[in-house]
Amino acid sequence: MNTSLYIATSGLNTYQKKLDTISNNIANAETAGFKRREASFEENLAISITNQQAENREIGRQTPNGIRTGFGVHLNGTQMILDQGTPKATDNPLDIMINGKGFFQVGKGNDILYTRNGSFQKSPTNDGTYRLVNAEGYFLLDKNNQPVEMANGSDFSVNEAGVIAATNQQIGIVDFVNPQKLLGQGGNVFRFTGADGEILVNIPSAIQQGFIESSNVDLSKEVTDMITTQRGFQFNSRSISFADQMMGIANGIIRS
Incomplete structure (x- = not known):
């Protein structure tokens, strides 16, 4: 019994x-x-x-x-x-999506997290520039882990390779040997719990501006x-x- x-x-x-x-x-x-x-x-x-x-x-x-x-x-x-979600056109130049594998790098200070959500907004700084920030307050990072930053009044324009026209910075996209080691931090951002050697760079994925990736639910x-x-x-x-x-x-x- x-x-x-x-x-x-x-x-x-x-x-x-x-x-x-x-x-x-x-x-x-x-x-x-x-x-x-x-x-x-x-x-x-x-x-x-x-x-x-x-x-x-x-x-x-x-x-x-x-x-x-x-x-x-x-x-x-x-x-x-x-599995990749369906592209959704927004006509907002601050919305970008990864067409293919990989994750955006976002961060605050030395804290680097990862996300597939490419919906960003302008965040003014005190020195006449602005950065791109997501809903959780994390800044979009370039391939050198530095915040994407542009002069006030300049437009955000990025090509498929992720290169920003105004600054020549390249948006950082990485992938992982085992993405299941990504630990959710809330708000659709992740922390990687594996070793640094398991982070893959130079991912051959394309950036689409004016689109966001829908969920795959x-x-x-x-x-x-x-x-x-x-x-x-x-x-x-x-x-x-x-x-x-x-x-x-x-x-x-x-x-x-």
Whole structure:
């Protein structure tokens, strides 16, 4: 009985975490550059129960000895799906998108983060220039990790190679040997938790000005997954209820 409760409880926990992942995907369906996540699960450790009552009765046995029983499943992690989102024209020259692989470098001081969201605004400085900043307050960086900075009154114009006409700075685009080592920092920006040698530079991706990348969330798929996951959650809830009823019956029989 207890095993049934453990298995059903682990199922509830994993389905709840999957629902959280799906809900986050749906909530960010309109977030520029957002990459959806998929939850993966694995079985909990199993135990072996010896079922040999007498060795002389096991002569000629073809199946393995013992019975293996598991204790449900647990969340193995969530994987970021890096498929590119659909380009969305904005006619705003401060909006840029990466057509291909890679991430923009953004930062404050020595803190460098990464994002696919290319929606920026002007941020005036005290020396007659302006920088490009995203909604989280991080400045767009060039390939040398320096803020993109232009004189007031100059237009922001960038070619496909990421070279800015007014300053000749080149926008920094990097990729990673294993992008799954990117740790979300909120607001669709990431911190890389791997080694510096795993950061790839000189990425052959093109910059499109006046566009932003839509999220790669497929709402119809997410809603379908949510319905399926809710059904699994309900099934495990009923399993707990049935196991509880069976334990009550067993206890009643013992006491009678």
